[in-house]
Amino acid sequence: MNKHRGLLIVLSGPSGVGKGTVRKELFSQPDTNYEYSISMTTRNPREGEVDGVDYFFRTREEFEALIKHGGLLEHAEFVGNYYGTPLAYVQETLDAGRDVFLEIEVQGAAQIREKAPDALFIFLAPPSITELEQRLVGRGTETEDVIARRIATAREEVEMMSLYDYVVENDQVQNACDKINAIIVAEHCRRERVEKRYLSMLRGE
Ligand SMILES: Nc1ncnc2c1ncn2[C@@H]1O[C@H](COP(=O)(O)OP(=O)(O)OP(=O)(O)O)[C@@H](O)[C@H]1O
Numbered sequence: 537m538n539k540h541r542g543l544l545i546v547l548s549g550p551s552g553v554g555k556g557t558v559r560k561e562l563f564s565q566p567d568t569n570y571e572y573s574i575s576m577t578t579r580n581p582r583e584g585e586v587d588g589v590d591y592f593f594r595t596r597e598e599f600e601a602l603i604k605h606g607g608l609l610e611h612a613e614f615v616g617n618y619y620g621t622p623l624a625y626v627q628e629t630l631d632a633g634r635d636v637f638l639e640i641e642v643q644g645a646a647q648i649r650e651k652a653p654d655a656l657f658i659f660l661a662p663p664s665i666t667e668l669e670q671r672l673v674g675r676g677t678e679t680e681d682v683i684a685r686r687i688a689t690a691r692e693e694v695e696m697m698s699l700y701d702y703v704v705e706n707d708q709v710q711n712a713c714d715k716i717n718a719i720i721v722a723e724h725c726r727r728e729r730v731e732k733r734y735l736s737m738l739r740g741e
Pocket residue numbers: 549550551552553554555556557558671672674675706707708709
């Protein structure tokens with residue numbers, strides 16, 4: 537069994553900022569050594585999305601049953617659909633000493649702040665709200681009405697960025713990935729230093 541518990545990494549930010557794009561780029565790198573937690577949602581799959589790969593697509597009844605049975609680490613209702621993080625996978629992976637990467641919206645991140653304050657919280661910020669809107673329109677996956685609701689929500693979400701450990705602007709995908717990787721490495725080093733200091737204190741050094 538591994539001595540260390542894995543690190544829980546939470547990447548959050550408004551819809552359309554590029555969380556999924558950045559996450560896919562991070563996970564396409566051969567030396568990535570954290571695991572992606574696949575979320576559950578009640579929204580309909582977009583073209584090309586696969587159940588069990590992009591999301592676990594479930595009905596509202598199935599999702600609500602899981603909430604009732606404590607099967608989710610966090611969950612939120614976002615623009616009319618439920619989204620949540622299955623608890624068992626996160627627990628098992630962290631217990632096995634592997635880092636887990638979550639890509640979630642801000643209400644869910646706030647719940648994790650309460651339950652797991654030692655997680656690492658990174659807010660992915662857009663260069664501007666205008667650019668955010670252009671990205672959502674350019675993605676072409678939502679109706680005008682849903683885009684307007686997501687932008688209205690985004691205006692509130694960006695107010696929350698000061699609650700995060702780090703804010704990374706997604707100006708260019710590769711820049712954002714490099715910064716996120718550097719933050720994760722730095723966080724591991726910081727934790728090692730804290731642990732060493734604590735152990736030497738216990739030994740009375
Ligand atoms: N740095 C960037 N510069 C320009 N366009 C980008 C950048 N990052 C992502 N995009 C584009 O913005 C759109 C939204 O990106 P993406 O779907 O990754 O956002 P998201 O934050 O995961 O959205 P959601 O939260 O709705 O799932 C996509 O069309 C993507 O190609």
